[in-house]
Amino acid sequence: MNILVVDDNASLARGLATFLRQEGHTAALAASVAEARHQLAQTGFDLIITDLKLPDGEGLEVIRLARAASPAPEVILMTAFGSVESAVEAMKLGALDYLTKPVPPEEFAFRIDRVARLRRLAQRADTLERARDTLLEAAGLASPLAEIVGESPAIVAVKDLIRKAAGFPSTVLLTGETGTGKELAARAVHALSPWADGPFVRVNCASIPDTLFEAELFGHEKGAFTDARERRIGRFEAARGGTLFLDEVGEVPLHLQAKLLRALQDKELVRVGGTVPIKVDTRIVAATNRDLEAMATAGTFRPDLLYRLAVVRIALPPLRERQEDVGLLAEHLLERLRQEFGRPRLRFPPSTLAALQGQAWPGNIRELKNAIERAIVLAEGDEVTIPLTPTGSGRGAGPVSAGGGEGGGEGVLMTTGPVPGLASPAGHGADGLPGSETGVGNRAGPGLNAALDALERRLIQEALTQAGGVKARAAALLRISRPNLVYRMKRHGLLDGPGES
Structure with a gap:
């Protein structure tokens, strides 16, 4: 060298x-x-x-x-x-x-x-990587990295690191906020590695009680403790020849970190209640959304365990740092959900895709997926729209809508008139600013749910009056489907008779 x-x-x-x-x-x-x-x-x-x-x-x-x-x-x-x-x-x-x-x-x-x-090994892995990509492309098969959607510089750099790290036995530490796709990256590391034919075993370190942590990871012998009626292998042994994914590794209790470090260093373990060391050939990938360096400095995470885990560190960027990928991600998630829900014609209008890219998405990919899934569940048409809050998140935006034109949809009935049952402070309007005629005030009232119910009932009655009692026409005026209207009429006691549907 x-x-x-x-x-x-x-x-x-x-x-x-x-x-x-x-x-x-x-x-x-x-x-x-x-x-x-x-x-x-x-x-x-x-x-x-x-x-x-x-x-x-x-x-x-x-x-x-x-x-x-x-x-x-x-x-x-x-x-x-x-x-x-x-x-x-x-x-x-x-x-x-x-x-x-x-x-x-x-x-x-x-x-x-x-x-x-x-x-x-890096040179050999690079050669094999290029050969594999060529073969996959020739066979029309997707690379494991295809599941990590995006073309921004940040995510391209992540894919490159995954590709390089996968061929080595070195421990990989994935860092990033909740919902950034750390488990997906861990599975890609496994799928691209020489251990791809072995099992991928995920351990959520935060969900294991302190008293069971050692037995869960390393297994136990029969009679090791009261309920140990038979020998049981742990997660390390279950992942032999494959990859052990230690999710939320920052939650491992301090007094147990030394045992985890020893297993990582020596590639061997001793079951609880046992005396014989057991060799395990297991690839380790860990993930955390916590600042392990700060924890090491504060004395709540062992520095030597951090060194062992962070041989290769891959930081998953939040969505706000790769907003150019949001449209691609949304389309990818919609395609997955089309197949899952059996609704192949679902689509986003262009205005929704443009709006999605301008949001902060503090919950990252997980929040984006949940917002799209919620919209699909409530959609009665094929066009999926997601109302967004001014603060830049699909969360808390109230019911999502699908089907109707701009400004309206299945999930919420829109109005520009006063909201019955809600009082306004003097001189303030619905937006909380002076000058409007109506708005939500500080005085005690019937509550938001009761006021919204009253508003919805009034709007349905007005639409039925304008439509001459024809439900299909009233539904069109409200920009919802006829079955949705009938459901809401039944809820408000507005149906002509109990047998009507």
Whole structure:
């Protein structure tokens, strides 16, 4: 490998360079961040070994320079001033390893050999990835990444990281807000990996009681505790030869994190009540929506477990950071729901797709899917519309509608007149601003539900009067279907007789 050593201790740097050459590598030297920047601009490196403290900055800046290079070299940070904070920051920036001086030569040899093996695996995985994509395309089959919908730079970068990480045994940590698709990304890592033929076992770490966590993950022997009537394997063993997905890993209790770390490091476990170590060849993918670095600093998450989990870190962007993907996602979700609900003609009007892209969607993809599904459930026509709140979310927007024209629909009856039963403060209107004639006031009244019922009953009566009692015509005036009108008339006691439908 071509290796750059960045250290202002000239004798140590020369000695390390000599050792690297004896091991069959080529080595270049830099004594500062500026020299490292110049070397990176001139030459491509496979590995950078950098000191933390440098005359014109820190080794963390060298890590940033390495991440920006193309192709990006791996980085090993070494220092005589080890601290949790610097180690966390180094791993967060993408360092592969963190060593505290003095480092024995055999330790250096081991770490560098591991980097060399990882680089060879990366090249092999890249070749296999290209071959697989070619074969899938020729066969008309979709890649597992096709389920991760989007063409924004943020999501393209995520797909690229998944593709690169999948071929390695390294642990992957998926981070991101709730609803950003972390489980989907975990399944893509599994499907693209050499462990794809094995099981994908998901563990929700937040849902396991403290007292059962060890037995759930590692299994137990017969008689290990009161209810242990027979031997039971845990999730680690169930995922043997496949992928174990530790969802919400930030919720693992602190006193159990050491046992999880040991299983990850040693690739072996001991069942509760057992004494014999059991080897497990299991790929680990973890996910969290919490800030594990802040938890490590606060002492609620073990830094060494964080290092082990975050060998490869993939951050899933929220929808607000890739709004250009919302339209594609909405169409993808609608297609899935068309098939699930057996309604192949459902469609979005162009105005709805345009409106969806302008929303913040704080619940991300999950919220978007729920809003679309709710609209489909309430739709009686084929056109699906989703009313949106001014704050930029489909949540809390009241009933969603489908079918009718702009401004109206099946789920809600619209009016521009006063709302019966709701009083307004003096001089304020329905929008809460001065100048309107009606509005929701601060005075006590019958309540929103009662007022809406009264409004709906009045509107139905007015429509029936205008339509001369013809329900189909009244339904058209209200822009709802006739069955919907009959249902609402029955609810308000407006049907002519009990047998009418």
